[in-house]
Amino acid sequence: MNDMTKIERTVDMQTNKISAKNVQVHYGDTHAIKDVNVEIQDKTVTSFIGPSGCGKSTFLRCLNRMNDTIDICRVQGDILLDGEDIYDKRVDPVQLRAKVGMVFQKPNPFPKSIYDNIAYGPRIHGLARNKAELDEIVEKSLRRGAIWDEVKDRLHAPGTGLSGGQQQRLCIARAVATEPEVLLMDEPCSALDPIATAQVEELIDELREKFAVVIVTHSMQQAARVSQKTAFFHMGNLVEYDDTTKIFTNPEDSRTEAYITGRIG
Amino acid sequence: MTDMTANGVPEATPHAKSSLLTQDAHTKQRNAAEKRFRIYGITAIAIGLVFLVLLISSILFKGVGAFQQTKLTLQVELLEAKLDKSGTRDIEKIKKVTTFGYNPLIDTAIKRALEEGGIENPFSKGKDLRKLLSSGAAAQIREFVVANPDRIGDTVEFKLLASSRVDGYLKGRVSRESLARDKNLTPVHLDMVDQMRETGVVNKGFNLSFITGADASESRPEQAGIGVSMLGSFYMMLVVLTAALPIGVAASIYLEEFAKQNWFTDLIEVNISNLAAVPSIVFGILGLAVFIQFAHLPQSAPLVGGLVLTLMTLPTIIISTRASLKAVPPSIREAALGVGASKMQTVFHHVLPLAMPGILTGTIIGLAQALGETAPLLLIGMVGYIASNPPEGLIDGFLSPNSAMPAQIYEWAKRADPAYYERAWGGIIILLLFLMTMNIIAILLRRRFERRW
Ligand SMILES: Nc1ncnc2c1ncn2[C@@H]1O[C@H](COP(=O)(O)OP(=O)(O)O)[C@@H](O)[C@H]1O
Ligand SMILES: [Mg+2]
Numbered sequence: 001m002n003d004m005t006k007i008e009r010t011v012d013m014q015t016n017k018i019s020a021k022n023v024q025v026h027y028g029d030t031h032a033i034k035d036v037n038v039e040i041q042d043k044t045v046t047s048f049i050g051p052s053g054c055g056k057s058t059f060l061r062c063l064n065r066m067n068d069t070i071d072i073c074r075v076q077g078d079i080l081l082d083g084e085d086i087y088d089k090r091v092d093p094v095q096l097r098a099k100v101g102m103v104f105q106k107p108n109p110f111p112k113s114i115y116d117n118i119a120y121g122p123r124i125h126g127l128a129r130n131k132a133e134l135d136e137i138v139e140k141s142l143r144r145g146a147i148w149d150e151v152k153d154r155l156h157a158p159g160t161g162l163s164g165g166q167q168q169r170l171c172i173a174r175a176v177a178t179e180p181e182v183l184l185m186d187e188p189c190s191a192l193d194p195i196a197t198a199q200v201e202e203l204i205d206e207l208r209e210k211f212a213v214v215i216v217t218h219s220m221q222q223a224a225r226v227s228q229k230t231a232f233f234h235m236g237n238l239v240e241y242d243d244t245t246k247i248f249t250n251p252e253d254s255r256t257e258a259y260i261t262g263r264i265g
Numbered sequence: 266m267t268d269m270t271a272n273g274v275p276e277a278t279p280h281a282k283s284s285l286l287t288q289d290a291h292t293k294q295r296n297a298a299e300k301r302f303r304i305y306g307i308t309a310i311a312i313g314l315v316f317l318v319l320l321i322s323s324i325l326f327k328g329v330g331a332f333q334q335t336k337l338t339l340q341v342e343l344l345e346a347k348l349d350k351s352g353t354r355d356i357e358k359i360k361k362v363t364t365f366g367y368n369p370l371i372d373t374a375i376k377r378a379l380e381e382g383g384i385e386n387p388f389s390k391g392k393d394l395r396k397l398l399s400s401g402a403a404a405q406i407r408e409f410v411v412a413n414p415d416r417i418g419d420t421v422e423f424k425l426l427a428s429s430r431v432d433g434y435l436k437g438r439v440s441r442e443s444l445a446r447d448k449n450l451t452p453v454h455l456d457m458v459d460q461m462r463e464t465g466v467v468n469k470g471f472n473l474s475f476i477t478g479a480d481a482s483e484s485r486p487e488q489a490g491i492g493v494s495m496l497g498s499f500y501m502m503l504v505v506l507t508a509a510l511p512i513g514v515a516a517s518i519y520l521e522e523f524a525k526q527n528w529f530t531d532l533i534e535v536n537i538s539n540l541a542a543v544p545s546i547v548f549g550i551l552g553l554a555v556f557i558q559f560a561h562l563p564q565s566a567p568l569v570g571g572l573v574l575t576l577m578t579l580p581t582i583i584i585s586t587r588a589s590l591k592a593v594p595p596s597i598r599e600a601a602l603g604v605g606a607s608k609m610q611t612v613f614h615h616v617l618p619l620a621m622p623g624i625l626t627g628t629i630i631g632l633a634q635a636l637g638e639t640a641p642l643l644l645i646g647m648v649g650y651i652a653s654n655p656p657e658g659l660i661d662g663f664l665s666p667n668s669a670m671p672a673q674i675y676e677w678a679k680r681a682d683p684a685y686y687e688r689a690w691g692g693i694i695i696l697l698l699f700l701m702t703m704n705i706i707a708i709l710l711r712r713r714f715e716r717r718w
Binding site for chain 1: 525526594596597598599600601602603604605606607610614615619
């Protein structure tokens with residue numbers, strides 16, 4: 001009983017990092033996201049689940065304006081990061097993306113050395129004043145990416161020569177190197193084998209200490225394992241958003257229940 | 266033809282009884298079809314190879330003669346009485362002596378060579394003797410004298426160009442029978458040549474001046490070289506490279522990475538593809554109208570030729586650059602944008618380096634096309650006997666009238682003298698060597714820069 005109240009209190013104390021209000025996304029005539037409202041908390045792993053094509057990736061890509069690169073994509077509504085509208089005219093999406101890092105489904109290291117993969121972001125944002133500082137950032141990021149021990153002896157070997165799981169952790173390390181506040185991950189484990197998946201999941205749990213992490217996953221077990229909050233999307237609607245335990249044990253909406261019991265998907 | 270069951274009639278054979286050790290009728294049929302197809306393929310390749318070998322061997326066979334030239338080694342006494350009557354070595358006065366004034370020296374030198382070799386001289390007039398030599402021989406000596414006036418009075422050994430008939434005789438192009446219809450040389454000359462070859466006066470050697478020299482007038486094929494038009498081609502390629510590469514790459518990057526997809530960019534895209542198929546002579550007449558008649562750039566100048574070829578090469582470069590930009594996986598762009606790179610940083614730090622091998626290959630192929638292009642050059646006056654001296658310096662190279670290798674070859678092939686025919690083939694060998702070198706560079710660059718991602 002005592003324990004329960006403690007958890008409740010910590011959740012209450014957590015601040016909202018991102019709040020989305022009445023978000024609508026259209027791809028040309030396709031209405032991909034319909035009126036989504038969600039509050040994403042800091043220092044929490046939030047997972048987006050739902051059948052494929054329901055708009056999880058689309059919504060995730062709204063959070064760092066990655067959708068700007070798609071000509072036909074139109075975003076309406078408000079998305080606030082620490083109270084500031086990221087779709088405000090004065091916001092430079094490039095600056096935003098340094099604050100809101102992203103990890104993609106398929107590991108996509110640059111065809112450069114491991115060192116340069118990590119150093120690229122800090123370099124273009126001017127985070128290091130000299131080589132020593134840059135070295136430090138690279139090491140710190142690789143440690144955070146839980147891959148330092150595996151690559152410290154071959155920092156100048158190409159990043160593309162690593163295994164799939166190592167590449168994905170390298171990409172996570174690359175994303176944290178720019179000191180973001182939010183980390184978006186779009187199905188980061190779907191191209192990985194079970195062992196690599198376990199390593200990445202463990203890493204995500206550690207990242208929670210510093211960042212707000214949003215992860216899209218098609219695996220309900222994964223959502224249950226790594227996240228504290230879960231949002232269930234269905235056909236562009238945010239059907240239900242609650243504590244992960246609540247979603248998986250006692251969902252309110254019948255569609256959520258149908259999905260987690262395997263009847264839709 | 267091959268797959269009968271594809272038409273829907275299922276094979277009736279019950280597969281329980283069939284053995285893997287014997288082929289059924291259907292398999293046999295398919296294997297036979299495959300075998301036939303392979304034979305077609307091999308035949309096609311063999312035919313292609315035969316033509317290639319024929320082409321190369323005939324080019325080599327016909328063109329190799331241009332790289333050799335017959336010369337007469339003569340001891341010429343540079344008589345002061347003829348070349349510098351005043352004896353003051355005043356260069357202006359020496360220059361006043363025309364090539365005509367050198368003829369007696371040449372006559373004496375030939376007679377001396379005949380005497381030393383014990384060869385009978387059936388000609389009384391020096392004019393007949395001089396037919397053995399190129400009409401440029403006197404100029405060759407005069408050039409030497411003007412450059413070294415202090416040698417007047419000495420006897421100097423010269424290697425003088427033989428006339429194109431004598432050269433043709435040594436190369437098998439001219440025979441005693443063919444001379445029956447030729448006023449320029451008689452069989453008696455050929456007898457003398459035979460004897461002079463034995464005494465070592467007449468020699469056939471490597472013809473460096475073909476590679477370095479300028480074109481010559483119609484009557485002196487033995488003097489004509491491709492060197493100056495090679496320089497013309499070189500300056501044109503400089504223009505094409507410096508104009509077409511940046512314009513083409515910038516245009517492709519903009520179209521591929523920045524421009525919004527709408528009807529206007531679609532229109533541009535269609536037009537660029539169409540431009541690649543426009544006959545090159547159209548670009549020639551465009552260049553004539555715009556660069557020469559409107560902009561008043563000098564006629565026959567490699568600058569104008571280069572600009573015309575730039576227009577022609579641009580579509581090739583744009584198409585290949587866009588293709589290689591397209592081939593860079595979008596995940597690389599996402600990765601760069603995801604860490605907060607701007608659009609331009611994404612393109613220049615990540616996309617362009619990966620597209621580089623393709624861009625370079627396309628550019629070199631475009632350049633190679635431009636190098637071999639003749640038709641547009643006809644219209645801007647870059648054909649014909651134009652430059653007699655190599656250009657002096659860069660600006661002269663761009664602006665003074667010149668020809669280009671393929672235009673020079675066309676010009677030679679057009680001329681009546683068979684000696685020029687041989688030179689046209691020789692020019693083609695050089696042109697092909699250039700193209701081959703460029704292709705090899707393209708392959709090496711592709712190998713060098715190619716990386717997996
Ligand atoms: N680039 C795009 N252009 C047009 N439609 C798109 C694009 N990306 C996604 N969509 C559409 O938006 C909807 C949601 O897609 P997505 O967000 O990728 O789903 P999820 O990630 O949940 O599988 C789908 O109907 C899909 O067809
Ligand atoms: Mg998705």
